[in-house]
Amino acid sequence: MSIAICGGAGYIGSHVVQKLIEENRDIVVIDNLEYGHKSAIATPNFYRGNIGDKDFLKTVFKKHNVDTVVHLCAYIEVGESVLHPDKYYINNVVNAINLLNVMKEMDIKNFIFSSTAAVYGEPDIIPLVETSNKNPSNAYGETKYAFENALKWYSNAYGINYVIFRYFNVAGAHPNGHIGEDHSPESHLVPIVLQVPLGQRENIKIFGDDYPTKDGTCVRDYIHVCDLANAHSLAIDYLKKGGENTILNLGNGAGFTVKEVIDVAREITGHSIPTEIVSRRAGDPSELVASSEKAKTVLGFTPQFAELKTIIETAWNWHKSHPNGFNDK
Numbered sequence: 001m002s003i004a005i006c007g008g009a010g011y012i013g014s015h016v017v018q019k020l021i022e023e024n025r026d027i028v029v030i031d032n033l034e035y036g037h038k039s040a041i042a043t044p045n046f047y048r049g050n051i052g053d054k055d056f057l058k059t060v061f062k063k064h065n066v067d068t069v070v071h072l073c074a075y076i077e078v079g080e081s082v083l084h085p086d087k088y089y090i091n092n093v094v095n096a097i098n099l100l101n102v103m104k105e106m107d108i109k110n111f112i113f114s115s116t117a118a119v120y121g122e123p124d125i126i127p128l129v130e131t132s133n134k135n136p137s138n139a140y141g142e143t144k145y146a147f148e149n150a151l152k153w154y155s156n157a158y159g160i161n162y163v164i165f166r167y168f169n170v171a172g173a174h175p176n177g178h179i180g181e182d183h184s185p186e187s188h189l190v191p192i193v194l195q196v197p198l199g200q201r202e203n204i205k206i207f208g209d210d211y212p213t214k215d216g217t218c219v220r221d222y223i224h225v226c227d228l229a230n231a232h233s234l235a236i237d238y239l240k241k242g243g244e245n246t247i248l249n250l251g252n253g254a255g256f257t258v259k260e261v262i263d264v265a266r267e268i269t270g271h272s273i274p275t276e277i278v279s280r281r282a283g284d285p286s287e288l289v290a291s292s293e294k295a296k297t298v299l300g301f302t303p304q305f306a307e308l309k310t311i312i313e314t315a316w317n318w319h320k321s322h323p324n325g326f327n328d329k
């Protein structure tokens, strides 16, 4: 039996793949390479294709005797999702439902879904627990929440067992230095900040400094990508042992403002990293901080790279040695 990692050539996916390779698991990777990188994965079991293509999925799942699916192929840009919700609903909902339908037809029972802190929207109380109000402030969060709900009903009717992870802000790179973040275009704070000391941009634009936070900039909870990958490995074992359906936040429980992230990056890179305050980005909640107590209890999840400094250091090591990312497009 093997584990299919859909979206395995992406940033988070490639770290999940690497973790499962280190554990000598049987895996097969699917990715359409629209945003993913073939060079990010070290397995010959790779198939290029789309999760919207039923025949393709069935052929791969049958050939590799898949019993567990990890679904990481989604569009992820908050700002873009507000401007182009059609793109987000088609991929993050319609295509993802197609994947579930294939699982239903092939009687594949274990499913791990990468959801997001964006399902919560503007929080009432910090830290967020899994039962906190869900009120997404952008189409990205809405599509993830719509699929979470669909999954609940598919599970109820067709016996698909799931772990839903709500990722907070994922950053950092594998300490082996071979894989890291490479989005084109890049929209995430940590890699964009590091483009300044790399000489790829003059300054970092801060999207709003009039939020009700300690320095006026948005607060986020940053989690290392390898800790996230480890959580997926734990979830695979959990489901294979018959664990109940569960929804788990993945964060570190510590919030940092945009300005604080930039300060840590200055300390690590030794660069002044000039900033410019610009208007707010559409769809940004002011503060998102997780309680990950449930993931600790249910999975025994313990972050190994919890310090923001370590997260940015590993990211910096990756970007310094790969200023143009994988350079494989």
Ligand code: UDP
Binding pocket: 078, 169, 187, 188, 189, 190, 192, 204, 205, 206, 207, 208, 218, 219, 220, 258, 281, 284
């Ligand atoms: N951000 C920023 N400038 C940038 C990119 C991001 O000020 O060039 C802010 C963004 O408004 C948010 C935080 O950094 O408050 C984290 O944004 P990111 O896109 O990394 O993750 P998100 O929280 O949207 O998932």
